Amino acid sequence: MKKESEKFFDIRHPKKRSERIFFSVPQREAITPPPLPFVPLKTARPILQKIGIGFAILAVSLTTVGVIGFFDLRASAKSALPRIERGFQTARDALTNLETGKATYAFKGVKKEIDTLQSKANRYGLGAISSLFSQAVPALKGIPVVFKNAGILTASLIELTGNLEDTSRNAASWLMHQDGGKLIEKLAGIQKALQQITEANTALKNQTNKLGYEPGNELLGANVELYRVEQFLDSLLGWLSENRLRHIAIFFQNPSEMRPAGGFLGSFGDLTLSADGVQEIKVTDVYDPDGQLDVNYLPPRELRGITPRWGARDANWFFDFPLSAEKTLSLLEQSKVYKEKTTTFDGAIALNIYVLGSILDIVGPMKIDGYSFTITKENFLSEIQREVESGADNKAGEPKRILKLLAPKLIAAIGTLNDEGKRALLQKLREHLTAKDIMVYMRDVPIEEYFKSTNIAGAIATLPEDSPSEYLAVASANVGGGKSDIFLSQSIKLSNKIDADGRISNFLTIERTHQGKNKKDPWYKATNKSYIKIFTPLRSTLEFMEGGTARSIPALSSSQSKFLKDQDLSTIEGSTIPHKEFGASELTESQKTVFSTWMNVAAGDDKTIKIHYTNPKKINLGADTVPYLFVFDKQSGSLSSLDVLFEAPPGYVWKESGSNLLNYVMDVLPARVSIELTLLRDQTAAETPL
Numbered sequence: 001m002k003k004e005s006e007k008f009f010d011i012r013h014p015k016k017r018s019e020r021i022f023f024s025v026p027q028r029e030a031i032t033p034p035p036l037p038f039v040p041l042k043t044a045r046p047i048l049q050k051i052g053i054g055f056a057i058l059a060v061s062l063t064t065v066g067v068i069g070f071f072d073l074r075a076s077a078k079s080a081l082p083r084i085e086r087g088f089q090t091a092r093d094a095l096t097n098l099e100t101g102k103a104t105y106a107f108k109g110v111k112k113e114i115d116t117l118q119s120k121a122n123r124y125g126l127g128a129i130s131s132l133f134s135q136a137v138p139a140l141k142g143i144p145v146v147f148k149n150a151g152i153l154t155a156s157l158i159e160l161t162g163n164l165e166d167t168s169r170n171a172a173s174w175l176m177h178q179d180g181g182k183l184i185e186k187l188a189g190i191q192k193a194l195q196q197i198t199e200a201n202t203a204l205k206n207q208t209n210k211l212g213y214e215p216g217n218e219l220l221g222a223n224v225e226l227y228r229v230e231q232f233l234d235s236l237l238g239w240l241s242e243n244r245l246r247h248i249a250i251f252f253q254n255p256s257e258m259r260p261a262g263g264f265l266g267s268f269g270d271l272t273l274s275a276d277g278v279q280e281i282k283v284t285d286v287y288d289p290d291g292q293l294d295v296n297y298l299p300p301r302e303l304r305g306i307t308p309r310w311g312a313r314d315a316n317w318f319f320d321f322p323l324s325a326e327k328t329l330s331l332l333e334q335s336k337v338y339k340e341k342t343t344t345f346d347g348a349i350a351l352n353i354y355v356l357g358s359i360l361d362i363v364g365p366m367k368i369d370g371y372s373f374t375i376t377k378e379n380f381l382s383e384i385q386r387e388v389e390s391g392a393d394n395k396a397g398e399p400k401r402i403l404k405l406l407a408p409k410l411i412a413a414i415g416t417l418n419d420e421g422k423r424a425l426l427q428k429l430r431e432h433l434t435a436k437d438i439m440v441y442m443r444d445v446p447i448e449e450y451f452k453s454t455n456i457a458g459a460i461a462t463l464p465e466d467s468p469s470e471y472l473a474v475a476s477a478n479v480g481g482g483k484s485d486i487f488l489s490q491s492i493k494l495s496n497k498i499d500a501d502g503r504i505s506n507f508l509t510i511e512r513t514h515q516g517k518n519k520k521d522p523w524y525k526a527t528n529k530s531y532i533k534i535f536t537p538l539r540s541t542l543e544f545m546e547g548g549t550a551r552s553i554p555a556l557s558s559s560q561s562k563f564l565k566d567q568d569l570s571t572i573e574g575s576t577i578p579h580k581e582f583g584a585s586e587l588t589e590s591q592k593t594v595f596s597t598w599m600n601v602a603a604g605d606d607k608t609i610k611i612h613y614t615n616p617k618k619i620n621l622g623a624d625t626v627p628y629l630f631v632f633d634k635q636s637g638s639l640s641s642l643d644v645l646f647e648a649p650p651g652y653v654w655k656e657s658g659s660n661l662l663n664y665v666m667d668v669l670p671a672r673v674s675i676e677l678t679l680l681r682d683q684t685a686a687e688t689p690l
Helices: 003-010 045-050 051-064 070-096 100-123 126-133 138-176 180-208 218-241 285-289 319-336 353-363 380-390 399-416 418-433 443-453 567-574 683-687
Strands: 244-261 261-274 278-285 347-352 437-444 469-478 488-498 505-515 528-535 541-546 575-578 584-589 592-599 604-613 624-634 640-647 652-654 661-666 670-679
Touching: 045 353, 070 100, 070 652, 100 138, 138 180, 138 418, 180 218, 218 584, 244 399, 244 437, 244 567, 261 319, 261 347, 261 399, 278 285, 278 399, 285 319, 319 347, 347 353, 353 380, 353 399, 353 418, 380 399, 418 437, 437 443, 469 488, 469 505, 505 528, 505 592, 528 604, 541 584, 541 592, 567 584, 592 604, 624 640, 640 670, 661 670
Parallel strands: 244 347, 469 624, 488 640
Antiparallel strands: 244 261, 244 469, 261 278, 347 437, 469 528, 488 505, 505 604, 528 592, 541 604, 575 584, 584 592, 624 670, 640 661, 652 670
């Protein structure tokens, strides 16, 4: 009988790029994954997806009218509908890419088509005919209503995109120049346009019912989405308009030293905001408030070897960013720095170094008084890291001084960008939001819930209860491994196999390569020492693991035994189940089962972890079509690729590939990968004679 480690090499997975890959399969069909667009504002998306229904209604109502001139109008409508649909598709794609000007142009094209049809209807007198013959032909009565609401809809969408364009380009400048009232005015305009769109959608749905056409819940669903956005804007407008100072923490997370929610939080900014705009930006070394924290908390077990107590610097220990952000803000507020001033934070924005690089790329190089070098997008990481670790500022006892001077200059430069610079910055910010380089947390619940729904909150995905699904996330924490993560690449390969009885087995490899061997600075070529957590569906079962190691946790000192324990941290650590035979542990965090282990990778070396685990839920096979969902959450700041091979159960194929195998490969990962698949009963196999 084969050992588990020998069985692992039999799992079917293709060879790619490296002979170290142990999966193999003679043949398989691969498909190119569809793009996963990031939609930073859902104000337009549900409308754009459903709006074609309104014009389908128009076509249906027109084909019921038996009056002079109708056939010409019907022919014109049928000819216009494809152009209208293409216009909405163009607008939707443009909004996805934050190209609001292009979207506005497309909406205007749609409006022109509708106006032309309505003009022709007026020329034939169909409005009067609809009133005259509406009792005999009830469908006639719907023509003016459909035209009216279609016109309101397109006009409102044009107004919406115009306000979005103006807001996205100028919001930073308004806030920096104490013109916050302009931002509030524009947001109110967006909210008004949404209300008009909702009313027009409702009217179209009512008219649809009168015409005997049932579009299902699509229009209703669009209105639900619009209502949610309106509620968000209502909360945001109230939040911005309130006559008091707001404090937003800006976390500067350094992915050179990874932590589960992103990079190490060495510095942060306190952005003070009023209804007029930004009042102050103060950058602080995180060790300043941590040094004035009178309350002693036990740190996470895995950090006890490097720190005796917990502070804001280590509070981004949770993969779920909202939880990490709340812990960090709470610890900051308990420090004398903020407690004595009764300062509280309304939220936090996490930025990593890739964002700062993009800003420098747009605003240009920056010379800071007192330093011999100029900060550019190419050298900012190495120069700032060198100054912090061993420069004159470090020797003077103020290692983060350069960041305190650089951050306000960057933010001020953003406020003075021209239109071209604003467009470039907007595009870069979209890319960073998509890549999870920026995460936003707000203590205002409606605002935070909206950010979660748009996937910029950095929250862990919640799996649906009513359909088969699989989940994966890999998060690492650098514990005593220098700043080596910036030169550590990670390859994640998963073979996801569904058996004949619906049982889901997962065979995962995580290969990590340290490319910092030839770097000059010692902190980059230090051995990477990482605590790795693999997040899987709740109650998953670990069958096998190799490649990781266990690490002993130092015993508590007599003074530490009196320290307070964070409740969330204690709950997670209290759920730990050791798997000594695998050098691993199992725990529960954020409603996921987590398998954890340690891995050390020397500079110039590479190592691999291999894991076999099973999903607790079986797929209910038997139907001709079975939906299946796979979700992967990226760790902010990580340099990872993803390769997933899906294997259908016997008697089924994947609709998306037409085969029992489907391969999904991504070298550059977005914040979240959601792959919706469908299993189809294999009719070819069913018809094959025995």
